[in-house]
Amino acid sequence: xxxxxxxxxxxxxxxxxxxxxxxxxxxxxxxxxxxxxxxxxxxxxxxxxxxxxxxxxxxxxxxxxxxxxxxxxxxxxxxxxxxxxxxxxxxxxxxxxxxxxxxxxxxxxxxxxxxxxxxxxxxxxxxxxxxxxxxxxxxxxxxxxxxxxxxxxxxxxxxxxxxxxxxxxxxxxxxxxxxxxxxxxxxxxxxxxxxxxxxxxxxxxxxxxxxxxxxxxxxxxxxxxxxxxxxxxxxxxxxxxxxxxxxxxxxxxxxx
Amino acid sequence: xxxxxxxxxxxxxxxxxxxxxxxxxxxxxxxxxxxxxxxxxxxxxxxxxxxxxxxxxxxxxxxxxxxxxxxxxxxxxxxxxxxxxxxxxxxxxxxxxxxxxxxxxxxxxxxxxxxxxxxxxxxxxxxxxxxxxxxxxxxxxxxxxxxxxxxxxxxxxxxxxxxxxxxxxxxxxxxxxxxxxxxxxxxxxxxxxxxxxxxxxxxxxxxxxxxxxxxxxxxxxxxxxxxxxxxxxxxxxxxxxxxxxxxxxxxxxxxxxxxxxxxxxxxxxxxxxxxxxxxxxxxxxxxxxxxxxxxxxxxxxxxxxxxxxxxxxxxxxxxxxxxxxxxxxxxxxxxxxxxxxxxxxxxxxxxxxxxxxxxxxxxxxxxxxxxxxxxxxxxxxxxxxxxxxxxxxxxxxxxxxxxxxxxxxxxxxxxxxxxxxxxxxxxxxxx
Numbered sequence: 001x002x003x004x005x006x007x008x009x010x011x012x013x014x015x016x017x018x019x020x021x022x023x024x025x026x027x028x029x030x031x032x033x034x035x036x037x038x039x040x041x042x043x044x045x046x047x048x049x050x051x052x053x054x055x056x057x058x059x060x061x062x063x064x065x066x067x068x069x070x071x072x073x074x075x076x077x078x079x080x081x082x083x084x085x086x087x088x089x090x091x092x093x094x095x096x097x098x099x100x101x102x103x104x105x106x107x108x109x110x111x112x113x114x115x116x117x118x119x120x121x122x123x124x125x126x127x128x129x130x131x132x133x134x135x136x137x138x139x140x141x142x143x144x145x146x147x148x149x150x151x152x153x154x155x156x157x158x159x160x161x162x163x164x165x166x167x168x169x170x171x172x173x174x175x176x177x178x179x180x181x182x183x184x185x186x187x188x189x190x191x192x193x194x195x196x197x198x199x200x201x202x203x204x205x206x207x208x209x210x211x212x213x214x215x216x217x218x219x220x221x222x223x224x225x226x227x228x229x230x231x232x233x234x235x236x237x238x239x240x241x242x243x244x245x246x247x248x249x250x251x252x253x254x255x256x
Numbered sequence: 257x258x259x260x261x262x263x264x265x266x267x268x269x270x271x272x273x274x275x276x277x278x279x280x281x282x283x284x285x286x287x288x289x290x291x292x293x294x295x296x297x298x299x300x301x302x303x304x305x306x307x308x309x310x311x312x313x314x315x316x317x318x319x320x321x322x323x324x325x326x327x328x329x330x331x332x333x334x335x336x337x338x339x340x341x342x343x344x345x346x347x348x349x350x351x352x353x354x355x356x357x358x359x360x361x362x363x364x365x366x367x368x369x370x371x372x373x374x375x376x377x378x379x380x381x382x383x384x385x386x387x388x389x390x391x392x393x394x395x396x397x398x399x400x401x402x403x404x405x406x407x408x409x410x411x412x413x414x415x416x417x418x419x420x421x422x423x424x425x426x427x428x429x430x431x432x433x434x435x436x437x438x439x440x441x442x443x444x445x446x447x448x449x450x451x452x453x454x455x456x457x458x459x460x461x462x463x464x465x466x467x468x469x470x471x472x473x474x475x476x477x478x479x480x481x482x483x484x485x486x487x488x489x490x491x492x493x494x495x496x497x498x499x500x501x502x503x504x505x506x507x508x509x510x511x512x513x514x515x516x517x518x519x520x521x522x523x524x525x526x527x528x529x530x531x532x533x534x535x536x537x538x539x540x541x542x543x544x545x546x547x548x549x550x551x552x553x554x555x556x557x558x559x560x561x562x563x564x565x566x567x568x569x570x571x572x573x574x575x576x577x578x579x580x581x582x583x584x585x586x587x588x589x590x591x592x593x594x595x596x597x598x599x600x601x602x603x604x605x606x607x608x609x610x611x612x613x614x615x616x617x618x619x620x621x622x623x624x625x626x627x628x629x630x631x632x633x634x635x636x637x638x639x640x641x642x643x644x645x646x647x648x649x650x651x652x653x654x655x656x657x658x659x660x661x662x663x664x665x666x667x668x669x670x671x672x673x674x675x676x677x678x679x680x681x682x683x684x685x686x687x
Contacts, residue, residue, distance in 0.1 A: 064665070079673035080680075103666070114684060115677040117651070120670055 001254065003058045004045055005085075005246025007078065008038045008065025011101030011129060012213060014240045015041035017049060018247035024049050025240045034065030042071065058250030062242050064102075076249055078242045079107055079118050085245030086209045087113030089235050094206030097195055097224070097232075098241070099214035101129040104195065108202045119201045126161040127194035129214045134163050135187045138170055139180050146184050147219050155185035161194060185219070192223035199228060208232045211241040260311045263318060267389035274384045277356055278310065281544065288550050292486055294526050296519065298512030299489055305496050309543075314386040316501060320346055321390070326448045329391030329414075331376065332399055333565045333596060334421050336589050338575065339441050341502070342460035343448040349498025350394075351385040352376035353542030355659040364409055369402040370628045371658040372542060377406055380413050387499065388414070393447055395440070397421045399600045400633060417443045423601055425594060434590040441586075457585050461575045467502055470509045471571040477516040478560050479618050482525030484516040487536070487559020488549045494566050495543040526558075532678040533560045535615050537641070538626035539634050540565035548626045548655065551664060555671040561618040563611050564626075569596050599633035607637070608644045615650055621678045623652040624671075651678060 002023070007014045008030060015038075017024040026044045030037045038061065046053055061069035062081040069075060078098075086093045087109060096107040104127055105120040125131055129143075136143040156178050160166040166187075173183055191214070199208075208230060210221055215238035225232050235241060264271060285306055305313070317327050326345040330337075331352070340347035351357070352375040361378030379385035388394075394416040396407040407416050419436045422429035441452055450456075474493060477484050493512075497505060519525075534557050536548060541564065549559050562568065573595055576588040597607035615623060623645060627634040638654050645652045653674045657663055 064669070077669050077673040077676060079669075080676045112684070114680045115673070117653075118670075118673060118677075120666070 001256070002051060002056045003060065003247045003250030003254065004042060004056055005081070005243040005248070005250060006038050006041050006059065006061050006063075006069065006072070007081065007240070007242035007246060008034045008041075008061065008063040008069065009078075009100055009102075009213075009242075010064060012239060013037035013041050013063070013065070014243040015045050016240055016243040016247045017045045017051065018244070018251055020251065022244065022247075025237065025243070027239055030065065034063075035068040035070075038065055038069045039071070057254045060246035060250040060253075062246045073250070074253070076246060079105065079120075080115055081242045081245030081249065082211060083107050083109050083113060083115045083245065084248045085241035085243070086211060086235070088244060088248050089241070090207065090209065090233060092207040093209045093233065095199070095202065095204050095208045097199060097208060097210050097215075098212040099128055099191070099195065099210075100212040104128050104198060104212075104214075106198045106202055109206075117202060119198055121194070121198060125163055127191045129212070131163050131166070132187065132191065132214060132217075134167060135170065138167060139184060141180075141184075144216075146188065147217050149181055150185035150188055150219050153179070153181040153185045155189040156182040158183070158186040158190045161190065166190070188217060188220045189223055192220055192227060195220075195224055196227045199224075204228070204230065209241075210234045211238050213239050258311060260314065263315060264310075264386060266318075267314075267386055268383060269386060269389055270383040273382055274310075277354075277384050280356070281309075282307075284544065288546050289488065289492070292488065292526070294524075295489065296485055296512060296515050298508070298515045299485075301508040301512070302489070302492055302496055305500060306492070310386050313499065313501075314390060317346060317348070317387075317390045321392075326392045327390050328444070328447075329388060329394045331395070331403065332397045333570050334397050334399065334593055334598070335395045335419060336437060336440070336593055337464050338457060338460040338589060339437065339444055339452065341463060342452045342456040343444045343450040345444060345448050345450075347395075348387050348391070349495075349542075350376060350387055350391070351379045351542065353495075353545035353659070354379075355661075357382060357384070358659065365406065368630055370400075370539075370630045372540065372628055373402045373406050375542070375659065377409060380410055393417060393443075395419065398423075399598060400631070402630075421600070422594075425601060430590055430594055433594050434586055437586055437589055437593075452582075454579075454582050454585065457582065458578065461577055461585065461588070463502060465574040465577065466506050467497060468571040468574050470506050470513065471497060473513045474509060474516070475561060475568070475571075477513060477520060480520045480525075481619075482520070482523055482529075483527055483533075483558055483560065484519035484524060486526050486553055487534070487562075488546055488553055491541060491546065491549050491559070491562060491566065492543075494562070494570060495541070497570070498543075498566075527553075530679065530682075531556065531558045532621045532675045532682075533558055533619060535559075535561050535563060535611070535618060535620040535623045536567070536626055537563040537611050537623055539628045539631050542566070545659060547657065547659065547661070547664070548624065548667075551667050552624065552671055555668050556675045557671060560620055561614050563607070563614050565598070568610070568614060569598070599637045604637060608641055611641060612644070612648055612650070615648075621651075621682065622674060623650060624674075625652055625654040627654070627656050629656055629658040651681070 005016045013030045015026040061072035061075045066075040107118040108116040329350045357375040357378030360382040361374030380388045396418040575592040579585040
């Protein structure tokens with residue numbers, strides 16, 4: 001007996017095949033069609049593991065593309081799914097910081113892993129993966145290499161949070177001779193500042209988990225830790241927590 | 257709809273632009289309202305009112321004017337309608353709820369003020385709102401800085417009388433507000449040429465109280481376990497109360513309430529069982545701003561009450577009736593109106609009490625705190641409200657938004673997550 005959770009985000013589509021434990025995870029780019037991407041993840045999970053689709057009792061969809069997942073038995077928001085996923089991996093987690101491709105959120109959990117309250121930056125892409133990507137392009141680097149570039153360098157102050165304004169701010173910094181490395185560090189620091197402000201909206205109790213694609217940045221994690229003076233837990237795979245939560249929700253729905 | 261073009265032309269409207277507005281409204285109304293399932297029969301009257309929003313009612317106002325009557329346009333629940341009606345004038349709440357008017361508003365106003373002000377000013381200067389065009393005088397008030405300064409701009413188009421609303425509720429503020437009501441009376445008498453007598457004012461007080469009571473009766477039906485009417489429909493009725501013919505509105509709403517009370521007896525509801533019940537609190541929703549209600553009710557929630565100026569603040573508390581002298585009547589008006597808990601007051605603890613009381617009365621599961629972008633008073637007040645609600649264990653979420661639909665996807669996700677949270681809480685309590 002299995003369940004499948006699929007999290008179709010703005011940048012990546014993530015899937016988890018689950019039977020009480022994670023059997024398989026898949027991550028592919030969402031591309032232009034969230035509908036196709038979620039279907040593809042579903043097929044990959046079945047085919048790669050030789051699982052008969054009749055053995056999959058529930059498929060739960062989440063992420064912004066959930067509305068186009070016609071084959072899902074249920075759709076749940078990414079907020080509830082992140083709570084369930086992070087709590088499944090570590091039931092000491094009471095606060096989740098999730099930074100994805102297009103939004104960032106803070107979720108506060110109770111001792112049973114239920115959402116107590118949550119906050120989202122829902123105005124624009126400031127301080128999200130998209131922001132990082134645009135800035136990395138400006139430095140003619142790959143977003144995954146920003147960490148390497150920034151390692152061991154004092155950050156240059158970048159005050160604009162808006163993607164558009166930050167871009168022009170960086171152009172002037174470069175023109176004034178600032179090093180690429182210090183700007184890379186500055187970009188990560190500005191995301192850290194934004195994340196800390198979001199975190200300060202809730203009272204932090206228990207362990208904090210950092211999830212979403214942007215959580216792959218180790219330096220960002222360190223910056224945030226030093227600002228809030230608390231250690232942060234990052235799961236092995238930060239991107240699949242929403243999909244995992246969806247699979248867990250499906251698992252709890254079936255009579256076993 | 258009959259042909260009103262001649263009438264609109266006589267009101268000096270921009271017909272070409274107005275046509276564009278008339279094109280979008282019916283489709284919008286159909287999407288938001290007519291698509292709802294199991295609506296009460298009695299909603300047909302309000303459908304009709306909306307279909308004639310720039311037609312029949314404007315004709316009625318025009319007829320009134322042809323007979324020598326005056327029309328006053330108002331913006332706020334602090335303006336005492338009793339004074340207007342006792343001088344045989346008609347008061348109408350003015351437009352300001354559509355994105356359509358924002359670009360025109362931005363021609364004369366800065367971008368970073370609230371959409372209600374931008375849309376109201378835009379509606380006037382674009383000449384596309386027949387209510388504005390019908391008004392002989394506008395009545396403003398000093399409930400926020402944005403409006404206060406916008407009156408100076410509107411005054412270039414239509415004469416405006418501004419009532420100076422105090423921002424505290426001490427004894428001398430009451431005296432001041434009483435003086436303001438008297439000044440307003442003088443102004444209305446001068447404009448209409450009609451003397452406001454004890455008898456006339458008494459009748460007007462009774463009439464407006466009847467409107468308040470029928471709205472309260474309507475809201476009482478929303479306390480039922482199975483909601484006989486959607487929040488969207490209830491909001492529409494309150495919005496229409498601001499400009500419809502009073503006697504007809506009261507009669508039709510009483511009829512609707514009869515139907516709703518029968519529905520409650522039979523256990524007929526418009527939402528599936530276990531739909532989270534939401535109290536909406538915050539800034540006014542001028543017609544046709546149905547955004548938050550629509551998003552809530554298409555994301556798996558239901559609105560059971562509005563602690564807003566287009567909700568309970570408009571009709572709760574009646575004016576004391578059967579006063580002996582004009583002075584006593586004005587005292588009664590002063591008391592009732594200054595008792596409204598608007599965020600323009602400091603402090604404004606009464607509003608927090610109201611929210612907690614309404615949450616319990618309407619058996620709500622959660623509170624959505626809705627504020628229009630750039631509304632300082634309501635957005636700052638959120639902190640105090642949230643602290644108080646946290647203490648009571650009442651879940652609350654703030655949504656700040658304007659009239660555009662660009663953020664509706666994100667808002668829907670937040671609402672759905674909030675409702676998932678409320679359902680989880682409820683089932684946890686049930687265990």
